[in-house]
Amino acid sequence: MGRRAKNKQGPPAPYVEVKQDFETTTRRSGGKRKQNVDSANGRPAKKVKPDGVVKNAGKKSGKGKKTDDGDGWEDVEDSGLKSQTRALFDNSDDEESLEDLAEFDDDDDDELGEADDEFLSKVPKSALDLESSDSEDEPEPKKKNAKPPKPSSSSDEDSASDSDEERVTLANMEAKARALDEQAALDAEAEAEELRQAAEGAGDEDDFEMDEAGEGDGDGFVLPTAEEREAQKGVAGDIHGAQRRIQQCARILGNFKKLGARDRSRSEYIAQLLADIASYYGYNDYLAEKLFHLFPVLEAIEFFEANEVPRPVTIRTNTLRTRRKDLAQALINRGVNLEPIGKWTNVGLQVFESSVPIGATPEYLAGHYMLQAASSFLPVVALQPVPNERVLDMASAPGGKTTYISALMQNTGVVFANDSNKARTKSLTANVHRLGCKNVVVCSYDGREFPKVMGGFDRVLLDAPCSGTGVISKDASVKVNKTPRDFMLLSHLQKQLILCAIDSVNPDSKTGGYLVYSTCSVTVEENEAVVDYALRKRPNVKLVETGLEFGREGFTKYRGKTFNSKVSLTRRFYPHVHNMDGFYVAKFKVERVAKKPASSDDEDDKKTKKNGKSTPKGDEYEDEDVGFNSEEDEKYIEASKIRHLKSKGIRVKPKAKPSS
Numbered sequence: 001m002g003r004r005a006k007n008k009q010g011p012p013a014p015y016v017e018v019k020q021d022f023e024t025t026t027r028r029s030g031g032k033r034k035q036n037v038d039s040a041n042g043r044p045a046k047k048v049k050p051d052g053v054v055k056n057a058g059k060k061s062g063k064g065k066k067t068d069d070g071d072g073w074e075d076v077e078d079s080g081l082k083s084q085t086r087a088l089f090d091n092s093d094d095e096e097s098l099e100d101l102a103e104f105d106d107d108d109d110d111e112l113g114e115a116d117d118e119f120l121s122k123v124p125k126s127a128l129d130l131e132s133s134d135s136e137d138e139p140e141p142k143k144k145n146a147k148p149p150k151p152s153s154s155s156d157e158d159s160a161s162d163s164d165e166e167r168v169t170l171a172n173m174e175a176k177a178r179a180l181d182e183q184a185a186l187d188a189e190a191e192a193e194e195l196r197q198a199a200e201g202a203g204d205e206d207d208f209e210m211d212e213a214g215e216g217d218g219d220g221f222v223l224p225t226a227e228e229r230e231a232q233k234g235v236a237g238d239i240h241g242a243q244r245r246i247q248q249c250a251r252i253l254g255n256f257k258k259l260g261a262r263d264r265s266r267s268e269y270i271a272q273l274l275a276d277i278a279s280y281y282g283y284n285d286y287l288a289e290k291l292f293h294l295f296p297v298l299e300a301i302e303f304f305e306a307n308e309v310p311r312p313v314t315i316r317t318n319t320l321r322t323r324r325k326d327l328a329q330a331l332i333n334r335g336v337n338l339e340p341i342g343k344w345t346n347v348g349l350q351v352f353e354s355s356v357p358i359g360a361t362p363e364y365l366a367g368h369y370m371l372q373a374a375s376s377f378l379p380v381v382a383l384q385p386v387p388n389e390r391v392l393d394m395a396s397a398p399g400g401k402t403t404y405i406s407a408l409m410q411n412t413g414v415v416f417a418n419d420s421n422k423a424r425t426k427s428l429t430a431n432v433h434r435l436g437c438k439n440v441v442v443c444s445y446d447g448r449e450f451p452k453v454m455g456g457f458d459r460v461l462l463d464a465p466c467s468g469t470g471v472i473s474k475d476a477s478v479k480v481n482k483t484p485r486d487f488m489l490l491s492h493l494q495k496q497l498i499l500c501a502i503d504s505v506n507p508d509s510k511t512g513g514y515l516v517y518s519t520c521s522v523t524v525e526e527n528e529a530v531v532d533y534a535l536r537k538r539p540n541v542k543l544v545e546t547g548l549e550f551g552r553e554g555f556t557k558y559r560g561k562t563f564n565s566k567v568s569l570t571r572r573f574y575p576h577v578h579n580m581d582g583f584y585v586a587k588f589k590v591e592r593v594a595k596k597p598a599s600s601d602d603e604d605d606k607k608t609k610k611n612g613k614s615t616p617k618g619d620e621y622e623d624e625d626v627g628f629n630s631e632e633d634e635k636y637i638e639a640s641k642i643r644h645l646k647s648k649g650i651r652v653k654p655k656a657k658p659s660s
């Protein structure tokens, strides 16, 4: 694992907020549990990775002097600024100057929208601080950050180029970011292949080699029996033991035929490994197993490890208000250390450290950027909205994606930003105002009421409610609070929503006719299974390329289930591979439904009623059973309606049970 970890992207280093006096830096640590154990309580303590943070902090931290004790951003001396900027972009070329910012590549030369000064002057600062409710798109910037994916070199020979690598200038920034991305992608691929081979090699017990003790070459490790494992469960704080067994079991499972003990099966090692993963990383047994099975053994450990480390803090330039190069300049002037995220986005910036709270700069308050996870850009990039379209964002609060859609449409056309949770639409509305989106209509319906409430959209984004297994590094409660029932209910809701989303797309759209489905979860039942269901239930849709340049292919086979082969066009993103939150993106093209050869009006009416939605008369589905409101679904729809009415204070009489 050590070698593998070395060859892949560096683990994200924590975000550093530079102290106001610019002389010392405060480093916040994100933690890898396994790397440091707090001897006082025997539990792993969080530790800063020496590589990266310190280097970054030293390389790029602001050295300017503040001239007063004000609020930290107004009075940084110009000389301080220059040296700070030079430190950030120094390529040892004395000619380097702030003018080089002009070379900061940005395709978006959109005219700026009017700053909504009136709104800003009326809204209290606190109302614009949306971080608390915006768990997905508004990461807590003070605590979390990381260095960008950076392939580490293992040889001395490489150390010279390492120092070259550190000299980032505005001129070479984009190219360097691109090179790093490409290298990281290559490394990730090589690693995935290595893991695949290790996994394939494992399990062939014919080729078993054992040592004299008949224990294989397991380094003297003796696998506990099932009884011993049960007994371990009650023992609190055996973190060291769990950590050691995880390493041993993973190593043995990676080459089971050679290293496994003769009298123990592969499944016994897996059972032990799962028990230890659950206790060491703090997951319930169910979720630990569910996530474990997504990957080959060694990669699964990397995934669990990555969930212990914060993802990079990233911001999205709001092109309705500014350009990326101008925003970068403004933030650099305030002592923010940043870089473009990667070549796949021309609006994203990654923040390494800052002398000011990144969620409270004047630029933030003026709507020049959104604090937004990089993964959250992906579905909008896939959606590709264009000016003057009619777009539905079906589950949109707090609006990270809505406001991006609005910007790509250059404040033209209309974006209906819907969310069933009224309370959450407040932060959505605040973001819409702050970012100056004038083409957004906020509404609050259950997504399953579309297209009854309105339809005919050129594009629909369904960023579905999900279990959040992709964002465990942000919300560790997911580790313990998700049960099989949650996954069953969520998957069901997602299936209902996706059919409604499909039916809301105008298949005759001149410019679009697309649906993007996304989740911040990595489980198959919330992703591929939902997409496969939609393909089966709506023969008038097909999967198309997402247009995203990276990401792993969606599963077409998973633990005995086979999905439509086109599901490989969907994309999975992982924290340990892509250094971003776990995410899933699928893009559909919606076609016209095939006309029924000869149909009576009566039959059409029946079908419209059966589907419970306003299917245009005369349009016909090829498959009789295309609606989701089967008997099974009705139960859930009914329950949801009752909940909805109850939430409005309306008493609902329970339905009389049909007599059997």
Ligand SMILES: C[S@@+](CC[C@H](N)C(=O)[O-])C[C@H]1O[C@@H](n2cnc3c(N)ncnc32)[C@H](O)[C@@H]1O
Residues within 6 Å of the ligand: 136, 137, 376, 394, 395, 396, 397, 398, 399, 400, 401, 402, 418, 419, 420, 421, 424, 445, 446, 447, 448, 463, 464, 465, 466, 520
């Ligand atoms: C993943 S979050 C959306 C994040 C949002 N797209 C963004 O980028 O800021 C899922 C949202 O779905 C909403 N939601 C849950 N059930 C819903 C339903 N039945 N219809 C519409 N929205 C729903 C939740 O309130 C939540 O805000």
